[in-house]
Amino acid sequence: MKNLFTLLGLLVLSAPLLAQDMHCGTDGVMKAIYDKNPHLLQKKMAEDKKTQALQAKLIPNSTYVIPVVFHILHMDGPENISDDQVKDGLRILNRDFAKKNPDTTEIIPAFKNLADSMKIQFVLATKDPLGNCTNGIKHYYDPDTDWDENSPSLYSHTWDPTKYMNVYIVRKIIFNSGFGAAGYTYFPGTWPIGDSHDAIVVLNNYFGSIGTGSNFLSRVLTHEVGHWLDLYHVFGGTNGAGIDCSGDDYVNDTPTSLGYLNCPNPSVPSQYQICTPGVSENFQNYMDYSYCCRMFTPGQGQRMQLALQNNISGRDNLVSNANLVATGVINPNGDCVPIADFKFSRVKTCVGTAVTFTDASWNGQPTSYSWTFAGGTPASSTASVVTVTYNNAGNYSVIHSSSNSAGNSTPIGKANLIQVVSNTAQFSAPWSEGFENLSQLNTNWTTYSSSGSTKWEQSSDASYSGTYSAKLDASDNTRKNLTALVSPMVNVSAISNPHFTFKLAAAEVTTNHINNLKVSASIDCGDTWTVIYDKTGQNLVTTSKNNSDFVPLKSDWRTEIMSLQQIASATSATFKFEYKRDTIPAANNIYIDDINILTSTSLNDVNADENNIQIYPVPATDELNVLQKLKNPQDVTFTLRDLMGRELMTSTNYMEAGEQKKTMNLNQPAGIYFIHIKWEEGNYSQKLVISGQ
Ligand SMILES: [Zn+2]
Known part of the structure; x- marks a missing residue:
């Protein structure tokens, strides 16, 4: 060819x-x-x-x-x-x-x-x-x-x-x-x-x-x-x-x-x-x-x-x-009545930021157009391409029709198509979301499903902590369906070295599913997105395949940690979880819990369980022991920081695979500290109380 x-x-x-x-x-x-x-x-x-x-x-x-x-x-x-x-x-x-x-x-x-x-x-x-x-x-x-x-x-x-x-x-x-x-x-x-x-x-x-x-x-x-x-x-x-x-x-x-x-x-x-x-x-x-x-x-x-x-x-x-x-090849029909449709430049936007709507009618070539933009400026138009701004937060509908000499199209309405959000952050980091408050998923968060069916929802079926998590039900098996869960605005710049963490539990019905979860961040009210997390298929699942309705055990949850270095100065950022089913036969449930935006030195407990790390005694006095299971022999770095994030002591040790113990001589006055452990596959931080001698 x-x-x-x-x-x-x-x-x-x-x-x-x-x-x-x-x-x-x-x-x-x-x-x-x-x-x-x-x-x-x-x-x-x-x-x-x-x-x-x-x-x-x-x-x-x-x-x-x-x-x-x-x-x-x-x-x-x-x-x-x-x-x-x-x-x-x-x-x-x-x-x-x-x-x-x-x-x-x-x-x-x-x-x-x-x-x-x-x-x-x-x-x-x-x-x-x-x-x-x-x-x-x-x-x-x-x-x-x-x-x-x-x-x-x-x-x-x-x-x-x-x-x-x-x-x-x-x-x-x-x-x-x-x-x-x-x-x-x-x-x-x-x-x-x-x-x-x-x-x-x-x-x-x-x-x-x-x-x-x-x-x-x-x-x-x-x-x-x-x-x-x-x-x-x-x-x-x-x-x-x-x-x-x-x-x-x-x-x-x-x-x-x-x-x-x-x-x-x-x-x-x-x-x-x-x-x-x-x-x-x-x-x-x-x-x-x-x-x-x-x-x-x-x-x-x-x-x-x-x-x-x-x-x-x-x-x-x-x-x-x-x-x-x-078929009308001989003695062809003239122009047909158009079937109204339109394109839009974005569906989520900041207050005051323009959205462009373009006629995409088909079947007949329109010669005139009619638009109604609820909550928009202008509120109506007869142009084929219209730029609209919204002055208040909310969800807004658009109605469009077109016509030509053959007749008028049936109007097409898209309800709550455009979501306009205030670009003032509702929350400031450090920020956490455990989906415990019922009203939050409905008010602060936005859920979306391309098939219009099942969306992310607050669920008491399973949780990593507390009673609730965000769950996408397996009954939504529309092929190629894209479901999104979008966070409220968070001021990330309020903390230094911000990180984004969440708990994930995902199982599939067969091992060859290629479903995908992406997490993206936007600093322009959702107009453009930067992917900060992207896992598919066997990289995504947190446990073995499960032929029944998946409800995770505590051990089925995994911690995901991403640096927010790229958007560290954002005073208003929003985060989107996008799950795409690409599955035959049926997919299984997926859960998210305990989302945190926090500074790197306070990644407390976010990944202790699956890393098999034990730190003792608590509180510590002059000596601290760290027990850790390592997959491979490698260098491990132990760092002690104070509340301000200042490094007080650090040491890097070569350690063998299997369970290894490190003993640190603390020699610090009584107070609150952080111990940070970094190895090839991950890192871990925990708050540490030193009681003095
Ligand atoms: Zn060919």
């Missing part, structure tokens, strides 16, 4: 494994299907022989026209690409299929006369399956924008594939194998006629040349439509590019090819005459993986046209005159 490899060239430097695989997933998904259903492969091979025999006899159709619908799946991010980007992607597809791409001038002499127009044209549908007005571009808020082959709800938007070519535009494509793909589809005949899987999937940033797209990465759809119309890679369908010459694409005018993961030098034939001495290979074909693809051949055109004459997947119906009328 063209251009993918321009990106690959960059990626290889940092992530060779990812880069290697970032092209087309079609062979991978087809192989998985053939492995399970070998008879399908037999059927396909028989079909391919028939097709090849027919190719030479085919008289090309004047031009086939295919109705197209694009399904944009998004979660309110940049993956919700504009209709202009979709139209640009469609323009590139039609340009390449009609051989109107200007880079045909770069085709090497051996193939110059072989580059051909495919006489196949793609046109946006203007009637949906029910005959309603559409512009052929649909936008859906749908977590399947992270397109994961494990998700049971993929392809849920497909329109009858015997009437429309369906193209899904998504944010990610995730295969169990870890193989990364920019797009994929299935060959005709893979699925029963009319099956929703008979569709093409492409990443939004590999589509079109504007918006999130780019010229370099814009030809994935050209390649995938080739597969969808029965073209193999020029190096064959059962082999990767660059491996050997055994593959066949069943096209008579494309020479046997090794397949190219990068672009050979056109002036060095030995770089692309590998399989047959003296015979150049068509590394510039759209169905290769090289980044310099420029052409299809007449033989490929014949094969694609035969696919459109074949009823094996109902492709013959697509191009029928009756279907072109039914």
Whole structure:
């Protein structure tokens, strides 16, 4: 595939494994299907022989026209690409299929006369399956924008594939194998006629040349439509590019090819005459993986046209005159009534800080707009883009509608969409939160769930200390669901060397879950966030897998400690726990308790239990003993500080693995001190009373 490899060239430097695989997933998904259903492969091979025999006899159709619908799946991010980007992607597809791409001038002499127009044209549908007005571009808020082959709800938007070519535009494509793909589809005949899987999937940033797209990465759809119309890679369908010459694409005018993961030098034939001495290979074909693809051949055109004459997947119906009328390609509808939607620059903001709202209506091009901003300035607007400020803390709703000559959209309301908070800190460090006060989680804290279902809640099911903790219930198993718990504002600058600690208890149902917990800090009321903690899967869980409803024992809790050095001077900081379920089957419960923001010298007791540290006697007199279990032999540093944090004595000792004892001669007047212990895997502080001798 063209251009993918321009990106690959960059990626290889940092992530060779990812880069290697970032092209087309079609062979991978087809192989998985053939492995399970070998008879399908037999059927396909028989079909391919028939097709090849027919190719030479085919008289090309004047031009086939295919109705197209694009399904944009998004979660309110940049993956919700504009209709202009979709139209640009469609323009590139039609340009390449009609051989109107200007880079045909770069085709090497051996193939110059072989580059051909495919006489196949793609046109946006203007009637949906029910005959309603559409512009052929649909936008859906749908977590399947992270397109994961494990998700049971993929392809849920497909329109009858015997009437429309369906193209899904998504944010990610995730295969169990870890193989990364920019797009994929299935060959005709893979699925029963009319099956929703008979569709093409492409990443939004590999589509079109504007918006999130780019010229370099814009030809994935050209390649995938080739597969969808029965073209193999020029190096064959059962082999990767660059491996050997055994593959066949069943096209008579494309020479046997090794397949190219990068672009050979056109002036060095030995770089692309590998399989047959003296015979150049068509590394510039759209169905290769090289980044310099420029052409299809007449033989490929014949094969694609035969696919459109074949009823094996109902492709013959697509191009029928009756279907072109039914889908509004012939006698198209005019502009449709818009379906209102909008984008927003942020959902949490400080009093007085602007939020930008942008119309994102679809289905029809709006010519006028209407907004109502509860609590905002302005309170209403008729512009397409509006900047709004809020003067008081609170949660505010937005209502939007749009219209054009075809009619008015149904207004869309998003209740409590914008959370405006005072940028005056409610609390000052040292600060702690044990979730003991019922009103606090509801008032001081904000909870959020992308699925709108279960959120973090105060729970008496388990706690590290006191009676309550914050719990996210396992019954919320919406895949990809993102749940957030956001703290009140805290003045971190009130203490020196601030640290953030919390207790965590997390178990999963199986050991291969990849759920993720992040903690982030914001010093601008939640506009931008800095990640201070990020653990996934087995790094996150605090105990072994648990098939029942997880309620932690005391020993199941773990202490997490992060320095807040980066935001030490913040007079107003907020903290966000974000838990993302990426789990099949069901996840289990997760708990948080005893959040502290404190100075490093008073990390009292925060991690004593799991480090198996014992300090005695308490109170101490002239001698102090520290017992500690070490995983590995290493240096351990013991430091005694006074209440002001001043270092009174320190010593570093090499200690063996296992339980080790250190005895310190204190020689200090009676008073309150801190003992701090630092080793490779962690550190620990405890308040220490010295009673005098
Ligand atoms: Zn491919």
